[in-house]
Amino acid sequence: ATGFPLEEVIDGLVKKFNADMIVMGSKGATGLMRVLLGSNAVAIINNSSVPVAVIPENAAFAPLKRIVYATDMNSYREETKTVAMFARLFNAEVKILHVLSGDTAREIDTGSIVNELIGMTNYERISFEILKGNDIAEAVDTYVTQTNADLLAMFTHHLDFYEKLFGRSVTRRLAFHTRVPLLTFNKTTLE
Numbered sequence: 001a002t003g004f005p006l007e008e009v010i011d012g013l014v015k016k017f018n019a020d021m022i023v024m025g026s027k028g029a030t031g032l033m034r035v036l037l038g039s040n041a042v043a044i045i046n047n048s049s050v051p052v053a054v055i056p057e058n059a060a061f062a063p064l065k066r067i068v069y070a071t072d073m074n075s076y077r078e079e080t081k082t083v084a085m086f087a088r089l090f091n092a093e094v095k096i097l098h099v100l101s102g103d104t105a106r107e108i109d110t111g112s113i114v115n116e117l118i119g120m121t122n123y124e125r126i127s128f129e130i131l132k133g134n135d136i137a138e139a140v141d142t143y144v145t146q147t148n149a150d151l152l153a154m155f156t157h158h159l160d161f162y163e164k165l166f167g168r169s170v171t172r173r174l175a176f177h178t179r180v181p182l183l184t185f186n187k188t189t190l191e
Helices: 006-015 032-036 039-047 078-088 110-121 137-145 160-166
Strands: 023-027 051-054 068-069 091-098 126-132 151-156 182-186
Touching: 006 032, 006 039, 039 182, 051 151, 068 078, 068 137, 078 091, 078 182, 091 137, 110 126, 126 137
Parallel strands: 023 051, 068 091, 068 151, 091 126, 151 182
Antiparallel strands: 051 182
16 A cells, blocks of 8 residues: 555555554653654544554553543543443443643532443443643643553544643653553544
């Protein structure tokens, strides 16, 4: 398939073989930062009709016990249904994380949200955490590390959340936990 964009070739293969997921490796000292902002990886994630798993070079295989799902709260109900379906396969805990910017005074009733999500998904291993901080990437990274997460899940829509989360600059310093795989779902394929 010479001459065609890589993301179109890969998505063509996904459709041809009826694949359920794309799995990619990441390599390099910058871990997920390079993968997320590398032009090929961004194009694949943005164009994919199936979930994309990005596995860091230093990842060690471990059963999935704890999934952190980072959300901007725009579509968390539908997204939680998807994450819960995936988590159920492993009987994994789903820890939903939303980071509020430091000057936001909004109060969120996490208890009510959790009860609603458990009822909606019929999956009880769900919790919800709100953190405050101006650096969303740092807050997510810290939470993933502190909770000993086995996987970080995110949803995209033409990478608007990634741009908000990681910034546009490839040189921005971000010490993302290099041993935790990332699972992305393209919002446009879930609509």
